[in-house]
Amino acid sequence: MNCRQYDNNVLQKAINAVIDNHHYHFLYSSHMASISSFSLAITMSLTFMFVFMEYNQDTILVALAQPKEDANNSSTNSQLSLSKLIGQGSPYYGNVSAPMVIADFSDFQCPQCKRHVDNTEQQINSTYLQTGKAIYVFKHLPVRGFDSKPASLAAQCTNDQGKFWEFNRILYKNQGPIDSGWTGAENLKKFASQLQGLDTNQFNSCFEGKKYESFIDKDVALANSLGFTETPSFMIMNADGSNPQRIEGPKPFPFFQDAIENLENGKES
């Protein structure tokens, strides 16, 4: 007897059972329907919960993680002003007299930061930096692994010799898995040695002496005070630090266009 015949027998028995016992069948069907509806409801709820969390991080995750200051208050504005950012020694490129500042809080170990550098940053560069409309400032947010901070320390040391952006590109180009040792001291020195014209002795003494440890800690504290919960995160504002627009995560270029449009129109984030 083949499978189909068996199945017909089973079906016939099921039909007989239904005829014999309508009540049981009704209860059984409704019970199973409830289970399947319940499972679907869970799936849908999970989806909507994550959608909600994704776009309400300010109120959910930040409240759980750390207290957040209002990004628009005066103390934050003064910290985000271009003169202050440059004065502190943050790496930057673009027109110093540009009316807008794009502050990028990134971790060299984060794959999403690499995605931003490989895709969106190039579009930002050609649209806003090359045209002199904005200046791009790098802030360190080395929180993704134990080896993130050494990478930031090394990168900041290359900034002393005006080689930060070249080193930045080398790090992202050679990015490996988190905490796999690719940002070990020896590797970082090897990457730095690829920079033409870099004084290796000066770099080594800066890196080994952890010259910029407190500087990087201040960058992390600033990111925390702004309530950033993702890498990369961005703050786009006027050169005086006013009207900051937040972007969290490796958002595609249209999000930056939207934020810059809001900034130009004077809308608050």
Added chain:
Amino acid sequence: MTKRIRSSTKNFRNTILYAFELVYLSNPILYLGISVMVFSSFWIFFNMLDQLLFFSPIVYFYIPDDAILGFIITNTSATLLAIVFSMNVYVIRNAKVRLDKSLLSGSLLGIVSSTCASCSSVGFLIISTFGGAGIIATGFLTNYQIPLKLLSIGILIWALYVVYNRITKSCMVNHDDNNKKERNKIN
């Protein structure tokens, strides 16, 4: 040998088609509806977690070069989830069995591995709550994201195989048991 392989492949294809036919033709609106709903939910869910799909402030979808492989894998996961889920609903409605565990573990693993935990805000929350242990856990999830997603596909294929067996081999009725029951009833 080649003939045998061909015929077994043909048999397998026929039984697979038979399983699909049995489920989707028994109640097309219900099962296709469930499949579409589950696929859409998980497609949205996975692509949001992978930071490819956005809803606010603008609706936007893009696939950068580094995300192509992940996108193919998540589409496969969502399709498998949709099929396995509707087939499980069919089995539940037509037999006295529980939901297959491999469906739950496969979907859960797919969700967890899709989160790119260390970069998203969920990862940040884990790190700020659990400190060093959180860094290790989120680092592991990020580094092994693709293998974990492939593993979840493997589990879902297993779930599909299990549910397909339940549907097509539901005919394996133990006649001795049935005969005994019937005899007991008569007595």
